[in-house]
Amino acid sequence: MTTSPSTDAIRPFRLAVPEADLADLHDRLDRTRWPDQLPGVGWSYGVPASYLRELVHHWRHVYDWRAAEARLNEWPQFTTTIDGATVHFAHIRSPVPDATPLVLTHGWPGSIVEFLDVVGPLTDPAAHGGDPADAFHVVLPSIPGFGLSGPTAEPGWEAGRVADAWAELMSRLGYERFGAQGGDWGAAISRELGRAHPDRVLGVHLNLLPGAQATSEPAEEELAALTPEERERTLASWRGWQAWSSEGTGYAVLQATRPQTLAYALTDSPVGQLAWIVEKFREWTDSEELPEEAVDRDRLLTNVMLYWLTGTAGSSARIYYERAHATGRAARPTEPSTAPTAVALFPAELQLPLRHKADRTENIVRWTEQPRGGHFAAMEEPELLVADVRAFFRQLRERG
Numbered sequence: 001m002t003t004s005p006s007t008d009a010i011r012p013f014r015l016a017v018p019e020a021d022l023a024d025l026h027d028r029l030d031r032t033r034w035p036d037q038l039p040g041v042g043w044s045y046g047v048p049a050s051y052l053r054e055l056v057h058h059w060r061h062v063y064d065w066r067a068a069e070a071r072l073n074e075w076p077q078f079t080t081t082i083d084g085a086t087v088h089f090a091h092i093r094s095p096v097p098d099a100t101p102l103v104l105t106h107g108w109p110g111s112i113v114e115f116l117d118v119v120g121p122l123t124d125p126a127a128h129g130g131d132p133a134d135a136f137h138v139v140l141p142s143i144p145g146f147g148l149s150g151p152t153a154e155p156g157w158e159a160g161r162v163a164d165a166w167a168e169l170m171s172r173l174g175y176e177r178f179g180a181q182g183g184d185w186g187a188a189i190s191r192e193l194g195r196a197h198p199d200r201v202l203g204v205h206l207n208l209l210p211g212a213q214a215t216s217e218p219a220e221e222e223l224a225a226l227t228p229e230e231r232e233r234t235l236a237s238w239r240g241w242q243a244w245s246s247e248g249t250g251y252a253v254l255q256a257t258r259p260q261t262l263a264y265a266l267t268d269s270p271v272g273q274l275a276w277i278v279e280k281f282r283e284w285t286d287s288e289e290l291p292e293e294a295v296d297r298d299r300l301l302t303n304v305m306l307y308w309l310t311g312t313a314g315s316s317a318r319i320y321y322e323r324a325h326a327t328g329r330a331a332r333p334t335e336p337s338t339a340p341t342a343v344a345l346f347p348a349e350l351q352l353p354l355r356h357k358a359d360r361t362e363n364i365v366r367w368t369e370q371p372r373g374g375h376f377a378a379m380e381e382p383e384l385l386v387a388d389v390r391a392f393f394r395q396l397r398e399r400g
Helices: 019-030 049-061 065-072 119-123 159-172 185-196 220-224 228-247 250-257 259-268 270-284 297-310 313-324 355-361 382-399
Strands: 011-013 077-082 085-092 100-105 136-141 178-182 201-206 340-345 363-369
Touching (some): 019 049, 019 270, 019 297, 065 297, 077 159, 100 159, 119 136, 159 313, 178 185, 201 382, 220 228, 250 259, 250 270, 250 313, 259 270, 259 313, 270 297, 355 363, 363 382
Parallel strands (some): 178 201
Antiparallel strands (some): 077 085, 085 136
8 A cells, every 4th residue: 555745644633523414413413204013013123213213312402412522522533544434543552651552443333332331441451450460552543435434436345445444543643563453344344454564563353244144054063063052152143144134134145235315314314324323223233122222322422423414324334345245355355364263252243253263264263142232232231342352362371
């Protein structure tokens, strides 16, 4: 990747949303045109109107963006231009000078808001009851096309290209060796970072492993080679994949085929944007009925605000299109990753990976099962995630 003095500068950034943008949001919320709903169907047809009306009322009359903005501005933030795209990131250095550099990557429909509760314990473990030896210098980039890194101005921003951009970003920050962590698209990007740059990546910690599920009915020969426990996991994974393919992929198909058409609705309607995102927080978290059982509702709304205020519903969706239509180098790679990899399994995750499949494509050195939590691990169970990340990189240090 080539850079020039005019484009590789790192520029300070501070969130300061104009009051007019907030007034416009409030006006749109006040003038929402609500659809009808069938009685008694709950969430089976999508987000219930009764739930969404109450959440929108909270958004309009209770939620405080300025407080959330101030919280985000506690992090030193910057922008830089990499491969023609604006990359926004927060960079929080540890008080421990020789801390391990770590890049954390969010997914869709997430943002750097996902990491609000893990940055403190990761950067300053001593202040949170931990060992200073487990400290990290944390880098939180927004994926190109998402939120404050959006929109993108050209096609082609799939996971591999983002991974290359992260490698360049870490070089600009002076980190030649570093770790990576992520879930959702952040997992795909972190995995690609380790695969494409194994000389620089100390280790990859994932709370989702793309492609390691039972995506086809397991053959008898495959099942026969497994332990009874692994056999049941494989069959459960296949059942989960069938259910996911039948009921859970509508959003991904639309974003992978017609993201521009979707963008008109979500960019014009804050309630539409909210519904599109909150449905996934309800379906993908470790909750029984409402997403607030797993994720604080104001934190959820702050995440939605980063999409709304930046108008990046469409450009963030394009990563699905780029992956689905990738060819050549950008197509999904087949060669295994050599980077030491840890997988943390949170039980309510959409598609739990299978160890015997993961071993075919990854250099797995740590595999842990968590007692609770779902897809948004950093938001749902920050203490569990932090503990597992610390343990993984401690393991790598001790191994030398």
